[in-house]
Amino acid sequence: MENSEVTKTNANSQADKKVGLxxxxxxxxxxxxxxxxxxxxxxxxxxxxxxxxxxxxxxETFMDVLSLSQAMPGVFAVNMASNIxxxxxxxxxxxxxxxxNILLPIVIIILWATCFKFLSGNPIFEAIFKGIRPAxxxxxxxxxxxMAMTANLxxxxxWIPAIAALLIWLLGVSPILIIIAAGVGGFIYGxxxxxxxxxx
Amino acid sequence: MIxxxxxxxxxxxxxxxxxxxxxxxxxxxxxxxxxxxxxxxxEFVDMVxxxxxxxxxxxINVATYAGYSAVIHxxxxxxxxxxxxxxxxxxVILLPVIAMxxxxxxxxxxxxxxxxQTMLKTLRIVFVGLIAxxxxxxxxxxxxxxxxxxxxxxxxxxxxxxxxxxxxxxFKVSPILLLVLSGVAGYIIYGLILPA
Numbered sequence: 162m163e164n165s166e167v168t169k170t171n172a173n174s175q176a177d178k179k180v181g182l183x184x185x186x187x188x189x190x191x192x193x194x195x196x197x198x199x200x201x202x203x204x205x206x207x208x209x210x211x212x213x214x215x216x217x218x219x220x221e222t223f224m225d226v227l228s229l230s231q232a233m234p235g236v237f238a239v240n241m242a243s244n245i246x247x248x249x250x251x252x253x254x255x256x257x258x259x260x261x262n263i264l265l266p267i268v269i270i271i272l273w274a275t276c277f278k279f280l281s282g283n284p285i286f287e288a289i290f291k292g293i294r295p296a297x298x299x300x301x302x303x304x305x306x307x308m309a310m311t312a313n314l315x316x317x318x319x320w321i322p323a324i325a326a327l328l329i330w331l332l333g334v335s336p337i338l339i340i341i342a343a344g345v346g347g348f349i350y351g352x353x354x355x356x357x358x359x360x361x
Numbered sequence: 362m363i364x365x366x367x368x369x370x371x372x373x374x375x376x377x378x379x380x381x382x383x384x385x386x387x388x389x390x391x392x393x394x395x396x397x398x399x400x401x402x403x404e405f406v407d408m409v410x411x412x413x414x415x416x417x418x419x420x421i422n423v424a425t426y427a428g429y430s431a432v433i434h435x436x437x438x439x440x441x442x443x444x445x446x447x448x449x450x451x452x453v454i455l456l457p458v459i460a461m462x463x464x465x466x467x468x469x470x471x472x473x474x475x476x477x478q479t480m481l482k483t484l485r486i487v488f489v490g491l492i493a494x495x496x497x498x499x500x501x502x503x504x505x506x507x508x509x510x511x512x513x514x515x516x517x518x519x520x521x522x523x524x525x526x527x528x529x530x531x532f533k534v535s536p537i538l539l540l541v542l543s544g545v546a547g548y549i550i551y552g553l554i555l556p557a
Contacts, residue, residue, distance in 0.1 A: 199382040200382060235458070269415045291506075295518040300539065313486075322491075326490040336388055348479070
């Protein structure tokens with residue numbers, strides 16, 4: 162009797178414990194400001210902060226949110242922040258987590274962009290960027306091949322990205338048109354497979 | 362009105378980006394450089410480098426930077442450019458965040474439907490082509506030097522390109538380290554060995 166009473170109060174206090182907005186903000190601030198290299202580089206720190214340290218979500222939920230955030234359009238890290246924020250504190254939580262995640266990066270970029278103007282004539286700066294530019298192109302080219310592997314590209318479907326690339330590169334077709342076509346085409350093809358009882 | 366155009370442009374970029382940070386770079390390249398001429402291809406490459414070396418989501422960094430440059434390019438002052446960078450980065454996430462809230466509230470399992478799965482797989486395949494196009498569009502004299510007029514720079518650039526590509530793709534070296542190393546190489550080669 163006594164035991165069940167204790168468990169009950171424990172469960173209640175768990176449910177009542179509201180996550181504070183300042184804590185949410187500072188946690189996402191940390192996640193945003195301390196990871197260089199984009200959204201996917203944030204996953205380990207997010208897991209550590211949200212699952213291990215604060216225990217705001219369990220690991221299974223975290224993985225669900227992760228796969229949903231990858232599937233949804235936009236910026237991956239911001240999608241994560243808006244979903245987790247919403248789970249903890251509703252709309253206010255979303256706004257807090259998203260702002261925490263992006264404010265410092267925005268300020269840093271603004272500072273950079275403002276300084277860039279004064280640096281751009283400097284010969285040392287120019288020398289450095291002459292070396293960096295071809296590396297940037299290589300860094301954009303390399304995920305093409307990594308993504309080709311994770312997207313299960315094979316000889317049967319490789320014509321799709323090839324034609325998309327040629328249309329954009331040589332004919333100047335808008336990528337957004339191609340995305341719409343691919344989305345609609347993929348959905349209809351999926352419905353067709355569904356009717357036939359297969360999957361891609 | 363530059364701000365309205367910025368808002369609309371980045372609204373579109375955000376909601377149509379199904380491919381992560383590099384896909385966002387490809388979309389911004391098309392909208393900002395090709396379509397609107399808000400920055401040159403060289404400024405774009407420099408912007409991508411900076412966005413990768415500073416903290417935060419790459420999509421946010423690139424949007425912030427592009428918004429800033431677009432306003433400066435239109436002839437406005439720095440405070441206006443700061444406003445532009447906030448407009449760009451907020452409009453790029455506005456629709457995706459709303460979409461995320463709707464999905465979280467109403468249809469948590471939407472991504473498990475077979476037709477949606479096939480659609481997402483198709484989009485993932487297509488985004489490979491989108492990023493390939495972005496890389497192909499950057500193979501210009503602005504980033505490599507002209508093969509006929511700046512032959513030395515061109516050859517050095519090709520070597521740096523290949524070295525970076527192999528290190529990133531084959532050996533999974535971190536992009537930040539590669540950018541720092543290529544910057545150091547640039548300083549040594551162009552600043553110390555071959556000063557203009």
